[in-house]
Amino acid sequence: MPSNILAIDFGTSNSAAAIVESGQVRHIPVEAGGQTLPTAVFFPQGGGTMRIGEAALDALIAGDEGRFMRALKSILGTSLLHESRLIAGRRRTLSDVITAFLRELRLRSEAATGRSFPRALSGRPVRFHSADDEADARAEEDLRACYLAAGFDEVTFLAEPEAAAIACGGLGGDSGIGLIVDIGGGTSDFSAFRATPEGPEILANHGIRLGGTDFDHALSMAFAMPELGLGGELRREMGEGRLPVPRAPYIDLSTWAKIPFLYTPETRRSVERMVRLAVEPKRMERLSAVLTLELGHELAFAVEAGKISANGDAGAGRIAMDVVEPGLGVPLSSADLDAVLDDARAQLGEAAGRTLAAAGAAPGDIARIVLVGGSSLMGFVESEMRALCPDATSIRANAFTAVVDGLALAAQRAA
Known part of the structure; x- marks a missing residue:
């Protein structure tokens, strides 16, 4: 039925x-x-x-x-x-x-x-x-x-990750313990499981709020937002000295879910004031243009595309910001990618390790690592999992449909 x-x-x-x-x-x-x-x-x-x-x-x-x-x-x-x-x-x-x-x-x-x-x-x-x-x-x-x-x-x-284990539980044979590594857009999930005739036996689950959109955010803040004035200085309206450019609008502009809510008269007026006071007004004018023309999502897609290209075989990419200004862009190498996302890599390794500990399994007990989720395609993810479980076979399942x-x-x- x-x-x-x-x-x-x-x-x-x-x-x-x-x-x-x-x-x-x-x-x-x-x-x-x-x-x-x-x-x-x-x-x-x-x-x-x-x-x-x-x-x-x-x-x-x-x-x-x-x-x-x-x-x-x-x-x-x-x-x-x-x-x-x-x-x-x-x-x-x-x-x-x-x-x-x-x-x-x-x-x-x-x-x-x-x-x-x-x-x-x-x-x-x-x-x-x-x-x-x-x-x-x-x-x-x-x-x-x-x-x-x-x-x-x-x-x-x-x-x-339990759903992914059901779909992928038989991959790589039935011996030993498997580890599902599901890196999505917003979260990273892990399941340690053992294959049985009745289906996978889940030994432990663990998850953290970290995913591909966070990778994008970190790269945007490090490479794209400085071209819009982040890290610059503002002259004081009264008195001497300078103030750092506020980070808040850049944080929201680098966060997919918050981009639409930056397009308000109040935010635009605040940025126009910063343009007048900016030590480097050209960069701040770019931020004003992004908000006026509502280009935040186009910019976020450009960062995402740069991430993907830097993750490729060539190991070199570019964040193309032509939508903001013709010819504007920032090179992005695989080394840049690794450096900016090193903290994320460490968090993923720690989370996977906690999953094994909760399952009562040692790294040497893991026979196969099953990578699912679109962000599991990032090279540093597989590299970190291999470092944790060097004897395991790494298997890329249907990244977008396993769940x-x-x-x-x-x-x-x-x-």
């Missing part, structure tokens, strides 16, 4: 839906031509149909008037989720936006399959918030409320 449970991987950067048919996982084409769709929305200025996924990205690239948003998952569990804001001529909360995205995902899934899905099995990170139990519990309840408001009668959750595959299999078993 077909399951009426829809498996959904609602990710920080990408999302997917799947079911099991004839014993095989079927990825539902919620995005034409792809197994996943970007977790992005676009609200046209003055009203009109909300666009999601590639259509939202296309609207941004085309320069359509409206509000683009990405990385909304990172807002769950925070007060920002329920703040009402004027978005494309109408007051909405970010909870409303996530609900609208999930509703569209449900409707597309039902249209593609000809079936109704009153129930959802959703992935969730081991920890939405690393060290705040209250915020972590609140984040799951926030997401549950969004699913129910999106038209589902029931939603249950499964830790994302939804496991969710679909788990949903079928629960039917």
Whole structure:
């Protein structure tokens, strides 16, 4: 009997839906031509149909008037989720936006399959918030409320690395202990497991609030934001001496989820004042242009593209900032990448080590490391895991679909 449970991987950067048919996982084409769709929305200025996924990205690239948003998952569990804001001529909360995205995902899934899905099995990170139990519990309840408001009668959750273990548990043989390393856009999750005839036996889970968008943030602050005035100085309006340029607007401009909320008259006036007082006004004028023309997301995509290119075989990339000023850009080498992300690498290694300790396993007990999640494609991730477990075989699973595959299999078993 077909399951009426829809498996959904609602990710920080990408999302997917799947079911099991004839014993095989079927990825539902919620995005034409792809197994996943970007977790992005676009609200046209003055009203009109909300666009999601590639259509939202296309609207941004085309320069359509409206509000683009990405990385909304990172807002769950925070007060920002329920703040009402004027978005494309109408007051909405970010909870409303996530609900609208999930509703569209449900409707597309039902249209593609000809079936109704009153129930959802959703992935969730081991920890939405690393060290705040209250915020972590609140984040799951926030997401549950969004699913129910999106038209589902029931939603249950499964830790994302556990889902990946279900999908990938047999990879590399059945001997020894496996370690799932799931590095997503906003969180990093780890599961130590042992394969059994009944499926993977989860020995321990651990997770931290660190992912690809944090990598982007660090690179943007180190390389892109100085070209917009970060690190510069301001002359005092009265008296002698100088003051450092405030970091706050650059922090928000480097944070995917906060970019849309910088485009306010108050922020623009504050930056215009800094332009007048700047020791290097040219750089500050670039920041003013980014806010006036609402180029924050284009700049964030440029940083992300530079990260990916520096991570490639050539080992050299560039953050192309032509959208701000023709010819403007910053070289980005693999060495630069490693230096800026060294702290992130250390955090991932520590988190993986804590997972092994919780499982009662030594590094030498790990037979295979299974890398999933888009950000696991970063070279330093695999390098750090190999350093931790030098005897393990490293396996790259279906980076973008392993979680939804496991969710679909788990949903079928629960039917």
